[in-house]
Amino acid sequence: MLGKNGERSRQDGGAANGGGNDAGSGAARAPLDVLREVFGYAAFRGEQAQIVEHVSGGGDALVLMPTGGGKSLCYQIPSLVRQGTGVVVSPLIALMQDQVDALTELGVRAAFLNSTLDFPAVKRVEEALLAGELDLLYVAPERLVTERCLSLLERAHIALFAIDEAHCVSQWGHDFRPEYIQLSILHQRWPEVPRVALTATADAQTRAEIVSKLALEDARVFVSSFDRPNIRYRIVEKADARRQLLNFIREEHEGEAGIVYCLSRAKVEETAEFLKQNGITALPYHAGMDAAARERNQSAFLREDGIVMTATIAFGMGIDKPDVRFVAHLDLPKSVEGYYQETGRAGRDGLAADAWMAYGLQDVVQQRRMIEESEASEAYKRLSAAKLDAMLGLCETTECRRVRLLNYFDEASGPCGNCDVCLEPPEVWDGTVAAQKVLSCVYRLLKERNQRFGAGQVIDILRGKTTDKITQWNHDSLSVFGIGADLSDQEWRGMVRQLIALGVLAVDHTAFSTLMLTEASRTVLKGEQKIQLRKQEKRAAVKRERAGKSAAVVDLAAPDLALFEKLRAWRAETAKAHCVPAYVIFHDATLREIALRRPAAVHELESVSGVGARKLEAYGAEIVGVVAQDAD
Numbered sequence: 001m002l003g004k005n006g007e008r009s010r011q012d013g014g015a016a017n018g019g020g021n022d023a024g025s026g027a028a029r030a031p032l033d034v035l036r037e038v039f040g041y042a043a044f045r046g047e048q049a050q051i052v053e054h055v056s057g058g059g060d061a062l063v064l065m066p067t068g069g070g071k072s073l074c075y076q077i078p079s080l081v082r083q084g085t086g087v088v089v090s091p092l093i094a095l096m097q098d099q100v101d102a103l104t105e106l107g108v109r110a111a112f113l114n115s116t117l118d119f120p121a122v123k124r125v126e127e128a129l130l131a132g133e134l135d136l137l138y139v140a141p142e143r144l145v146t147e148r149c150l151s152l153l154e155r156a157h158i159a160l161f162a163i164d165e166a167h168c169v170s171q172w173g174h175d176f177r178p179e180y181i182q183l184s185i186l187h188q189r190w191p192e193v194p195r196v197a198l199t200a201t202a203d204a205q206t207r208a209e210i211v212s213k214l215a216l217e218d219a220r221v222f223v224s225s226f227d228r229p230n231i232r233y234r235i236v237e238k239a240d241a242r243r244q245l246l247n248f249i250r251e252e253h254e255g256e257a258g259i260v261y262c263l264s265r266a267k268v269e270e271t272a273e274f275l276k277q278n279g280i281t282a283l284p285y286h287a288g289m290d291a292a293a294r295e296r297n298q299s300a301f302l303r304e305d306g307i308v309m310t311a312t313i314a315f316g317m318g319i320d321k322p323d324v325r326f327v328a329h330l331d332l333p334k335s336v337e338g339y340y341q342e343t344g345r346a347g348r349d350g351l352a353a354d355a356w357m358a359y360g361l362q363d364v365v366q367q368r369r370m371i372e373e374s375e376a377s378e379a380y381k382r383l384s385a386a387k388l389d390a391m392l393g394l395c396e397t398t399e400c401r402r403v404r405l406l407n408y409f410d411e412a413s414g415p416c417g418n419c420d421v422c423l424e425p426p427e428v429w430d431g432t433v434a435a436q437k438v439l440s441c442v443y444r445l446l447k448e449r450n451q452r453f454g455a456g457q458v459i460d461i462l463r464g465k466t467t468d469k470i471t472q473w474n475h476d477s478l479s480v481f482g483i484g485a486d487l488s489d490q491e492w493r494g495m496v497r498q499l500i501a502l503g504v505l506a507v508d509h510t511a512f513s514t515l516m517l518t519e520a521s522r523t524v525l526k527g528e529q530k531i532q533l534r535k536q537e538k539r540a541a542v543k544r545e546r547a548g549k550s551a552a553v554v555d556l557a558a559p560d561l562a563l564f565e566k567l568r569a570w571r572a573e574t575a576k577a578h579c580v581p582a583y584v585i586f587h588d589a590t591l592r593e594i595a596l597r598r599p600a601a602v603h604e605l606e607s608v609s610g611v612g613a614r615k616l617e618a619y620g621a622e623i624v625g626v627v628a629q630d631a632d
Ligand code: ADP
Pocket: 041, 042, 043, 044, 045, 048, 065, 066, 067, 068, 069, 070, 071, 072, 073, 320, 322, 348, 349
């Protein structure tokens, strides 16, 4: 099935690839042996060992691990160790084929059942399952809960149930899937089969919901560190966001894969177009596009090198492309959970990656407005406002971003040395007096003139500008006129933004976005609350020092780099012949190690991370050939 001419049908659900695998049959194997032989990794990471042991032994588990932390192995290896088939419930239909292909490349017998399969393909998968020829079966939740599927599973031998993206059970979350609620049926019908639920959403509320809705009260909970040390967090002040983004990509990620998140569909389209016009290979993705176009763009992103996906948050769940080198936000995410999940899609291969965001006054105003104007219940609005506040706190912080992020997930840590604040500590000044000036201006307008104005006019008054609008309203006669000439427009906007972020100032969206005082304004006016501000960024920006070099090769010497490129070319050809994304053959990190070690014989590849038994057999000789040719 792995023959070089092995063009496989994309419609076979995987099962037609047949057996020939010994990964899942016979006597129970030790998890570590499976990790080494099948996956080619030397050691478990973090909590993986304990989780795999617990589930392999028949225990239920709830696994909380950040994106890229290594959740898949937590159910894949127990499925291979235990008798029978591991059934994986996943909402990600569009990605099942890739997941199955990746496993097939490893010599694991995997298949999927979802609505993309035609009837004969479904039959083949069902027969393979009943014949005990599958190690892993991926099923869409809406399909799993049908009587046909349940009775099929009843006739099969099931090793375990894995419920991936388990936060989809949460009605409060943005990925809610009603079918997930019905998954408690698994426990009722198969009380003796172990279940493992996995998610990268870590807040306490979601966790509690998963436990109760999936009847996992007795499951052992494994909480991993949420730190992703290879991701560098940066939040820059928005000036001309698209231009800033373009510079960021050109200067630091030319030719590399990345994701750019925007709030609206229109902005997604515009941004993709803008990047394209500026020579960046960008594609759009949002829920308003038809399914075929979405699928096409997603597939191109996964298969081709160096594509920038410009997307709404509809894109990304389950994308396991390891070499996404940056995730950029042009709009403020609604919550820290969302931000963390989205940025977590960068650097899954463990190599250096960037999480970059442009943030400004308009973001704060817009997000506050969306909450106020939503039709949701008061309770939901309060929850959303609290989540937004935490996100704003992250943007405005003058402390290490990572400390702040991890703290949100109840994890303590020290300054990280790999975020903008650590690398280039912002100068902080006491803005209390300046804040009082803004608040007094808003107060005087209301008290003396019974007027309310937006941020622009308030700033012009403070700076003492004589614009038409100032003269027209006679605002130059206010006592606060010109009391803030010492700060620039941008500094005042930063001040207003922070005051709104802190809730010390509010925006009335029902009246032309005019500024209003709040309960909290008084504490600042009375000097009871200090306002700490960042000095305007002079930043040459905290850049990567690698001038367009990919993270995998940043410190390779020229001859090794040449070999790395040859290996990449070989990989591209092989991936094409197998109809799979390049990273399914080998990750960049694996090619890098091969380029450094220059194996002269196939067995020397055994200890390279990411080379398992099946890949050694399938590709070992070819790789040694590429290396030998390079030496000539
Ligand atoms: P997620 O938690 O997001 O589902 P994955 O399971 O996709 O993460 O794993 C992320 C990456 O880490 C993958 O490329 C995977 O192959 C790699 N990985 C996972 N566990 C290990 C390990 N023990 N050793 C080396 N690489 C690993």
